[in-house]
Amino acid sequence: MNWKPSRAVLADTALAVTVGGLSAAATLNQALAQQASLSWSAWAAAAAQLAAGLALILRRRAPVLPVLLCMALCAFITPSAVPFATYAVGVHGRGRPREWAAVLLLSGLFARPWNISGPVPEVLLNTASISLVGIAPALLGMWLASRRRLLQALAERAERAEREQRLMAEQARSEERARLAGEMHDVVTHRVSLMVLRAGALRTIARDEVVREAAEELRQVGCQALEELRELVGVLRSEETFGSARTAEPVVLDLTGLVEESRAAGVEVDLATEGEPVPAPPVVGRTAYRVVQEALTNVHKHAPGARVTVRVGYAGGLLHVCVRDTGGARGAAMVAGEGGTGLSGLRQRVQLVHGSLWAGPSEEGGFEVRASLPVAPGGGAARERAAPGSTEAADGVRVSP
Template sequence: MTEVLRRWLAAGGIRTATARDAVLAGVVAAASVALVLGIEQLAVSEAGSAFGAGPGAVVVTAPERAAVVAVLVAQSACLVLRRRDPVTCLALTVLGQVALLAVLPAYLSFQAPATLVAAYSVGAYAPRRRGLVAAAVAAVVQALLLFALGGGGLLGTSGAAYAAQASSALVNALLTYLGAALVGEYVATRRSLLAELRDRVRRAERERAALAAQAVLEERGRMARELHDVAAHHLSGIVVQAAAAERLVDRDPERAKESMRRIRSQGRETLDNLRLVVGLLRGPGDTEAAPQPTLADVPGLLADARAAGADVQDQTRGDPCALAPSTQLTVYRVLQEALSNARRHGTGRRVEVLLDYREPGLVLHVRNAAPAAERGPVPGPASHGIVGMTERATMVGGTLTAGPRPDGAWYVRLAVPRSPRAVHHATGGTVLPAAPEEPGVAPSPTTEERP
């Protein structure tokens, strides 16, 4: 209802709170004048009957009536201050009420509506304790001034009758002002609760939108890592095989055909993996049922690297332990990326792969020699491959270090924790007895990838 009134007033050009209060003051003034004139007519007829006057007897004179109307209009005009300074507004309306009782005939008693609106405004817009105190003080002041003036039906009484009527007037004033102030308090509290609820809803919507955006970014990052790992590994192998086939097509057609078959096989595998990732992007209904790689697929990964022409030596130290599927996928993808980098940047050079289970978890070491021109740290920002490997390691609680060593070799070290809930998989390769790791220079902490 309040919102409808505000829209109507806004349509009429009344948009500010002060302007709305001015309209309210005018409505209250008109209602007050109409009420007091109606009460006057009733009082005149009753007074005429009591004093034996005729029906047309005039008890209230025109100057008295004009004074009452002027006081009511001035009192209602004070309501313009009810939001900006509600306590002052209440004080002015109380003074107007006292003036009204002074100009009214002795047998008339009228509580102007402006005092009720002012008391309500004190409860609604002033601080809680201050508003209630102001309402109580206003009631007491009005009752005391009424006693002093002897108005409101108190004139001509004395003794016990006067005390009873004075007490009744005080109680009525307290009930009137405090009741209106408490109603204002209730409305203000309800308004505050509604505003707080709306604010909570808005905050919850913003938080939900932020969480959704964060989830989208994380999922996009995960998909980007999967696409990079799949494309970088298989396409780099295809490029190497294609270059070898081009060199052998005239000298050794059979070996060239074998390279082409390897290219076709890797191309199919790449398409299968890309279909899996695209299915995840489309939704659960479009996802193809393809298992994620585990440590059991590491021998096949090493075999593919050897078939592509890489000189790979792999070792396993310690007893293979149980690892979570997500951890196994991380180890597989990091090894895949490291082999792809070795194939791109160190073609024809030996790659050493070590899976070490002697640590609290699993430590993967990948090392391959680098050309002399590439020795030392490489300046520039970290590549997407190194960033993706680092993010994968962080997601499973592991750490990754990658960079060149002083002897010119490129080194990748991944350490991941154990998980007792994981399913055990053997990794293949040459299993060596547990022994201290060979001494060497610690890898550089840089995370730059070779160009």
């Protein structure tokens, strides 16, 4: 296994080598200035300075060890690593009394009062002033450590506040969704139910066969609208309901009837399927159905005479649908994005099932609507992007529903 040292280890090693090397070199230079040749005591003092400096490698993991080593060496030399050792205790220590007792003792030994001559007050004053060289770095390290902990606590508090705000926003959205679902259920469902009941009554009392067939068709459409409306209300009320809707009995997307209706209305539609059809959750299948239905409706309204190609593909746990027309007599309002909000509402419905939708002019000069919807739990969210050269404005084309 290849071990790569961290930046902290490299920094501590560089500091230890620098302090130890410079201290040893300064000791040897001072000895050469006082005597012609280096004695064994000079080499021993240089080795002690080097050892005190190299001990700083442990200043993060065991900050007390360099202090103890410097205390032992103070009986023979004045270690240059003392300020760095005491600073390490202030920054990386745990603030224990024994750690600070070691710092105070080292600071007193660093002054070497037994080598100071003169009156007692003068000796004490000199000892105290020299001891500040060891105490001041420790206090500075303690202040920096406290500041670092304070900043970390403030950052954690800001993170926690942001997380709580996000949770509150999600809760507010859930409550708003539930409120909208309740209003939709109370108002729309009631009206559509009345429409279905009256259509059924009309089918019963009507004498004309054409009227009865129209009433029955109206009743069936109303029942289908009620079913989809109940499902949409469940999606708005909770994510759990949405999840259960996705795990319901899967179905295979069938666009044959929709294509036949468009052909009967005079639009040339080609239907092609790529890949092995995969059963999809009902909510996904109905969303794909609505995408194709909306696209064909727009062709009827805005591009009469155009030829349409509908492609359905299955790949990577996704259901891809693409509706492309040849252009026809598409009006300027459609190209400019004027009209209703059919595709905008459709995009919201696609996003509810974690899919993606793109709509805009095709390279052949017509109009194209593409959607990618997840059909399996492991399929993930659809990530189809706009075609090269397209713009976000094309993605937001507004079309009459």
